[in-house]
Amino acid sequence: MNRRTKTAVLGAALLLCATAAAGAATASAPEEGQREATASASAPGGGQREAGATAPGGGLREAAALTGKAKLYRSAGDDITFSFDAHLAPEHRLDPMKATGTFEWSHYLNGKGAWAKAKVDCLVTGGKVAVVSGVITSSDLPGAKGKRVGITVQDIGRQDRLGYSWATTGTPVATKDLPKCVSSAPFEKVEKGTGDFAVTPWQPPL
Secondary structure (H helix, E strand, O other): OOHHHHHHHHOOOHHHHOOOOOOEEEOOOOOHHHHHOEEEOOOOOOOEEEOOOEOOOOOEOOOEEEEEEEEEOOOOOOEEEEEEEEEEOHHHOOOHHHOEEEEEEEEEEOOEEEEEEEEEEEEEEEOOEEEEEEEEEEEOOOOOOOOEEEEEEEOOOOOOEEEEOOOOOOOHHHOOOOOOOEEEOOOEEEOOOOOEEEEEOOOOOO
């Protein structure tokens, strides 16, 4: 089996047979040096601003956020899209498990694949990396509804990266008792020109 054929096999269905190896990682509070990190003040395409205690207009900025939409790169031509609308309100700065919002993803190749949507139940960000988790509320993948999944995003800017909790299990359906805010390393790359993800760093008092 040549390299191109292997790539096509691995990319056949992200939701059904993701076999990329990646170590599971639990998000942690940001290091002291990350306090000076900058974050996007708006959805993808917005300008950068210094992360601080207040937002433009004088109100408190949200404690953390992950937003945006983009497609992943696959040489075999898979259509893989992830979108995020996850937020942690200022008053919940000390409790990432009070994050709200949704995230969605889909994967299709040659007319076959699946999609899913999850309700956010945890969001932790540090610098330009975010880990979000949620419970699947709707999907056309049998057995997926009710399962918790986690996704990691690295907001590089030029070409963001992404990882997911089912990277080593092969499918979200096979994941059992996944804790909140747990995912894999961001081993996938966003396809250039298809979108962008934006991370607002969490800055709890340390």
